[in-house]
Amino acid sequence: MINLLNYQRILSELKPFNAQLVAVSKTKPVEAIKELQSHGQHVFGENYVQELLEKAMKVDGVEWHFIGHLQTNKVKNILPVTKLIHGVDSLKLLVEINKQAQKQNIMAHCLLQIYIATEDTKFGLSFEEADEFFNGSLLPDLKNITIKGFMGMASNTEDNDLIRTEFKTLRQFYDKHKSHGLDTLSMGMTSDYMIALNEGSTMIRIGSAIFGSRS
Ligand SMILES: *Cc1c(COP(=O)(O)O)cnc(C)c1O
Numbered sequence: 696m697i698n699l700l701n702y703q704r705i706l707s708e709l710k711p712f713n714a715q716l717v718a719v720s721k722t723k724p725v726e727a728i729k730e731l732q733s734h735g736q737h738v739f740g741e742n743y744v745q746e747l748l749e750k751a752m753k754v755d756g757v758e759w760h761f762i763g764h765l766q767t768n769k770v771k772n773i774l775p776v777t778k779l780i781h782g783v784d785s786l787k788l789l790v791e792i793n794k795q796a797q798k799q800n801i802m803a804h805c806l807l808q809i810y811i812a813t814e815d816t817k818f819g820l821s822f823e824e825a826d827e828f829f830n831g832s833l834l835p836d837l838k839n840i841t842i843k844g845f846m847g848m849a850s851n852t853e854d855n856d857l858i859r860t861e862f863k864t865l866r867q868f869y870d871k872h873k874s875h876g877l878d879t880l881s882m883g884m885t886s887d888y889m890i891a892l893n894e895g896s897t898m899i900r901i902g903s904a905i906f907g908s909r910s
Pocket residue numbers: 719721742762763848884885886900901902903904
């Protein structure tokens with residue numbers, strides 16, 4: 696059900712970069728998650744709130760990451776089961792996460808999703824918006840949020856130079872703001888993770904190479 700060879704190859708590729716693997720199990724059954732778990736994987740990423748909640752009830756011992764587009768009305772449900780929210784793509788969402796985290800008396804760990812692709816099909820803050828956020832007055836008010844870093848998705852293209860440039864730009868932006876306590880740069884998926892690692896990713900999100908393609 697899983698591609699163990701690919702999984703082990705990716706783990707060995709990650710090692711020299713000291714990066715972390717999020718196994719993206721969206722649309723895949725809990726049996727596949729448990730199988731990969733039996734080989735030592737404990738960090739899994741999901742894109743859909745309902746699916747994450749159902750899987751979280753069925754599988755123990757997993758560190759769940761939410762990597763999809765999060766609607767504000769779903770925040771309160773996923774907070775209790777989610778270790779890291781990768782796709783925070785608006786300040787409105789961040790404010791809502793803080794509000795719900797406050798109610799639940801927890802700290803919410805978040806990555807700001809930064810828009811780096813040339814397509815306009817992807818969610819995220821612009822570099823300018825993220826700059827303004829760090830320099831602005833909102834951040835100190837978000838007492839129940841820890842911004843751990845950034846997440847970015849490169850253009851969906853065969854042009855590896857373009858992908859490399861996009862990842863490089865995000866890494867530079869991450870270095871610029873690292874002093875805010877950032878330690879996580881989530882970039883790279885099945886098709887582009889080697890480029891991402893070479894450009895300084897600390898966390899890759901791999902689905903199809905491990906679980907097979909999604910129909
Ligand atoms: C689906 C998804 C992935 C994994 O994609 P693969 O190409 O299957 O590795 C990674 N990140 C996000 C945000 C996703 O939605």
